[in-house]
Amino acid sequence: MxxxxxxxxxxxxxxxxxxxxxxxxxxxxxxxxxxxxxxxxxxxxxxxxxxxxxxxxxxxxxxxxxxxxxxxxxxxxxxxxxxxxxxxxxxxxxxxxxxYLPGSLGFDPLAYEVGAAEAGRVVWFDALINNVDRSWRNPNMLVWHGDLWLIDHGATMIWHHNWPGAEASAAKPYNASDHVLAPFAPDIAAAAAELA
Missing domain, CATH: 3.30.200 (Phosphorylase Kinase; domain 1)
Known part of the structure; x- marks a missing residue:
């Protein structure tokens, strides 16, 4: 609640x-x-x-x-x-x-390094919730006090806008090629083992 x-x-x-x-x-x-x-x-x-x-x-x-x-x-x-x-x-x-996270900055992959473990957890999570909106164009992440924060999950679970197509949408593989954290070699296997 x-x-x-x-x-x-x-x-x-x-x-x-x-x-x-x-x-x-x-x-x-x-x-x-x-x-x-x-x-x-x-x-x-x-x-x-x-x-x-x-x-x-x-x-x-x-x-x-x-x-x-x-x-x-x-x-x-x-x-x-x-x-x-x-x-x-x-x-x-x-x-x-x-x-509100005062003083936070929008995530810039050229200015902030993300480890493979953390990148893997975020990409795994985005695949789980079918987040179509965490690309380099619009990362929807902030850096606050040196840590990465995830924001704006409105473009997730897109299947719930069209219930007749929900099963097909849920079965579709997640395409992380455009994910803002793709260049950081996300360790998705370790994330899956930990979070699944």
Missing amino acids: LREVTATRYVTPLREGGSLPGIVEADDLGTYVMKFTGAGQGRKTLVAEVICGELGRRLGLRVPELVTIELDPVIGLAEPDQEVQELLKASGGLNLGMD
Whole structure:
């Protein structure tokens, strides 16, 4: 069960990605990256975020804590950006948040070395959840205090958007050739032995 907090202030939108997440402050004095139920990708994307994010945490991968965030749509009345204001209005009620990692940097494979064991664990996990969105174009990983953190699992379990094709999708081999960690010789066999 995820902890529930209430948004007290909308800070700023994050323009990366298509869902337009935003940084919010909450009544527990925490700061979170909030993903909205009113975003175009819909609730199934948030379901994938919760299932895969919590699974990753339980497997010992670094995933920021997930929380549910209660949002009063009135919080968006002072927002000057019309698109953001409409998103906030459409997202009243429960939304999803992840702990904001202040000072973190987007993962750059040219600037940060990843060991074969850690790379193997991440690639194995991405194969398990059918993550189609961790390429060099969009790594969806952060470096925080020298450690690799996994974020944004909305493009996982893509089969749950089309249940009639779920069995065929689940049986399809995972193609890791474009994975951002492929150049680090991921030890997938060791990861499978440990995590399966």
